[in-house]
Amino acid sequence: xxxxxxxxxxxxFVILALFLFLYVMLDGFDxxxxxxxxxxxxxxxxxxxxxxxxxxxxxxxxxxxxxGGGLFGAFPLAYGTILNALYIPIxxxxxxxxxxxxAFEFREQANNKLFWNFxxxxxxxxxxLGQGFALGTVIQGIKVDAMGHFxxxxxxxxxxxxxxxxxxxxxxxVLIGSTYLILKTEGELQQTHYRTAKLAAxxxxxxxIIITISTPIFYxxxxxxxxxxxxxxxFAVIPILGLVLVxxxxxxxxxxxxxxxxxxxILIFLLSFIGLGLIVFPYIIPTxxxxxxxxxAPSALVFMLIFIGFLIPIMLFYNIYNYVxxxxxxxxxxxxx
Numbered sequence: 001x002x003x004x005x006x007x008x009x010x011x012x013f014v015i016l017a018l019f020l021f022l023y024v025m026l027d028g029f030d031x032x033x034x035x036x037x038x039x040x041x042x043x044x045x046x047x048x049x050x051x052x053x054x055x056x057x058x059x060x061x062x063x064x065x066x067x068g069g070g071l072f073g074a075f076p077l078a079y080g081t082i083l084n085a086l087y088i089p090i091x092x093x094x095x096x097x098x099x100x101x102x103a104f105e106f107r108e109q110a111n112n113k114l115f116w117n118f119x120x121x122x123x124x125x126x127x128x129l130g131q132g133f134a135l136g137t138v139i140q141g142i143k144v145d146a147m148g149h150f151x152x153x154x155x156x157x158x159x160x161x162x163x164x165x166x167x168x169x170x171x172x173x174v175l176i177g178s179t180y181l182i183l184k185t186e187g188e189l190q191q192t193h194y195r196t197a198k199l200a201a202x203x204x205x206x207x208x209i210i211i212t213i214s215t216p217i218f219y220x221x222x223x224x225x226x227x228x229x230x231x232x233x234x235f236a237v238i239p240i241l242g243l244v245l246v247x248x249x250x251x252x253x254x255x256x257x258x259x260x261x262x263x264x265x266i267l268i269f270l271l272s273f274i275g276l277g278l279i280v281f282p283y284i285i286p287t288x289x290x291x292x293x294x295x296x297a298p299s300a301l302v303f304m305l306i307f308i309g310f311l312i313p314i315m316l317f318y319n320i321y322n323y324v325x326x327x328x329x330x331x332x333x334x335x336x337x
Contacts, residue, residue, distance in 0.1 A: 008301040009291040012074040013281065015308060019070060021273045023063035024131075025176070025266060026319070030057045032177020034100060034124025035170065036196060037117060045189055046117050050107065052184040055326045057104070059319055061097065066315070073304050077148045077294040078284040084150040085142045089133040089157055096127030128173050132166025133157050139165065139279070140219060141286045148289045161218060168207030175200035176269065179262040186329050197261060198253050205246050208272070212239060221287040222279060231278060238275045242268065 033049050040046040072079040083090060100123030107116035140161065143152035178197035182190055216223040226235050249264035284291045295301065 005295075005298060006292065008298055008305070009074075009295040010282075011305065012070070012295070012301060013284070013291050015312075016067060016070050016074065017273065017277050018312075019063050019067040021270065023060070023067060024273075025269055026060035026063065027057075028173045028269070029176045029180040030060055031124045031128045032173035032175065033181060034121050034177075035128065035174055036177050036181070036193070038121035038125070039196075040117075043113060043117075046113075048185060048189060049181065050104065050120070052181065053104075056322055059322055062315065066311075070304070070308070074296055074301060075284050075291065075294040076296055078289065081142065081144060081148055081150045081285055081289070082138075085152060086134045086137055086157060088154065089130040089137070091130075093127045093130030093134070096123045096125070096130060099123035100127065125170070128170045129166050132169035133162050135169060136162030136165030138286055139215065139222070139276075141221065141288070144285055144288050148285060148294060161214065164207060164214075165211060168204060168211060171200050171204040171207060172269070172272075175204050176262070176265045179265045183258055183262055184329060194253055194256065198250065201246060201249055201253070205243075208242065225279065234278060235275065238271060242271055245271065 030053055033053055037046050037049050040049060068079075071082075100120055103116045103119035103123055107113050107120065110116050134157070137157040140159075142150060143156065145151050175197060178193045178200055181193040182197060185193065216226050225231055245264055245268045249261055249268065252260040252264060280286055282290045282292065284294045
């Protein structure tokens with residue numbers, strides 16, 4: 001029984017990490033394309049950007065819903081505490097996602113699309129900003145009492161270090177959005193996003209370097225973990241691998257490859273998630289409440305595990321099928337005529 005109590009929270013930690021990674025990877029390029037739409041020079045380009053998302057963006061956000069539901073069921077204490085601590089960033093994210101969704105649908109019917117174009121871009125930016133502040137707060141830690149209840153300030157999330165994390169995440173979304181558009185577009189628009197991808201890769205790398213250096217300096221609890229064996233060896237390798245992946249990404253962009261930039265970007269995101277997971281584990285409320293303290297009853301975890309075991313393959317199949325069906329380039333309809 002003790003082994004089960006120890007094993008089940010670990011399984012759910014991995015499942016929630018998988019949900020979060022799939023959301024960030026899939027909806028990340030949605031948000032990146034939305035942010036990039038703010039820089040589009042004309043309506044024709046914005047229409048192509050929106051068309052590239054038209055049939056897939058709804059399914060991408062499903063992983064965020066599963067993430068929230070899984071956190072509520074598997075770690076109810078963490079769900080309540082994290083939402084209390086991150087009320088404003090989460091509201092910012094949800095408002096941005098809703099605003100973006102409304103703008104996407106209304107734009108199709110509007111005669112004057114300028115307002116809804118702007119709303120879609122701002123909604124995407126606002127959602128990414130909220131997610132970045134939430135991520136930065138998780139890294140810095142959440143103030144809780146002995147029972148795991150939030151005792152900090154409503155504005156604990158608002159500081160320059162979390163702002164740096166948020167801006168870096170936005171650049172990461174612009175990067176994955178640009179590499180997605182390289183795959184989906186052609187001609188002058190594709191060449192534009194080779195340039196935006198290269199710029200975003202450099203700014204994301206600079207932000208990641210500053211965060212990597214400043215994190216152990218400002219956060220004592222993380223410093224102790226990062227410089228304790230065996231994590232010290234793992235965290236010595238991860239930045240090196242990250243630099244290699246960024247170099248490969250820049251090489252593929254310089255050589256005007258279409259598919260490999262997106263692949264290298266996904267691997268960069270995956271490596272970042274592995275590093276973040278190792279930093280946080282075994283805490284679900286860094287750095288005070290572990291997954292074992294916050295876990296629901298074993299019977300509830302087993303029941304949810306059976307349900308999710310059926311759901312994950314269905315969701316993955318649906319996503320893969322969706323991308324296969326709607327693969328290929330997006331082109332201007334006037335050019336086809």
